[in-house]
Amino acid sequence: MEKGRILLFICLVILFGLQGCTKCADKYYSDENAVKAVYISSPLNIDGVFDEPCYASARWTPYFGLANGDPASPRYKTRAAVFYDDKNLYIAFDVEDPDVWSGYTKDDEPIYNEEVVEFFVDPEDDNQTYYEFQVSPANVHFDAYFEYHRSDLKKAVSYNSGFESAVFVDGTLNKRDDLDRGYKVEIKIPFEKIGKPRPSKGQRYRIDMFRFERPERNKITEAHALFPTPNWDFHSLKDWGYLIFE
DSSP: OHHHHHHHHHHHHHHHHHHHHHHHHHTTOOGGGEEEEEEOSSOOOOSSOOOSGGGGGOOOOOOOEETTOOSSOOSSOEEEEEEEOSSEEEEEEEEEOSSOOOOOOSTTSOGGGSSEEEEEEETTOOSSOEEEEEEOTTOOEEEEEESSTTOOHHHHHTOOOOOEEEEEEESOTTOTTSOOOEEEEEEEEEGGGGTOOOOOTTOEEEEEEEEEEOSBTTBOSEEEESSOOTTSOTTOGGGOEEEEEO
């Protein structure tokens, strides 16, 4: 009898412990830190021009704030919209920038040291494995898969998603003495390249998005984030928000 009571006690502890873990995993989720992905029935034309009918019903994010959580407004605006079809995830960035420039020319170079937009995603919502996708104003790519927080960069960058993107510059790229208006980016990521089938309605991924505004390489004027990471670590999954598939 005594052994039975002990076994029952252990089972109850495990049960409530698992419930507690579930609550911990969900504690960051709310309407305030979630964005919506709109389903589209046909593939998006990746050309950097927001002229497809789906943009009329896009769920644009709020304008990004400063990445460290400072309540001051960024000098320039950045926002994004997300779509998906049966095979692909699409991210559109709308970036205000009076001086659009880019120096790197080869994929997987450290384009994060210049002006860039970034999309991070943890499709498993396991707070461990995650993917990073970046596009420069010159449409140079960077993609990586991390097995855990900032795991070996060389190994991470060996991942090749084959994702597609296009950039439309509203102005003149690399003409530093004129006034530009900004640039637009469209990104297409196959679900199979992030190890997932098409999401079901209501499913959610952990995500974040960023934008660097720089006057020159390695010098930051501002870093913008959809969901701020107060410790300046863009790889801090606990600070990310959620993407909900409508």
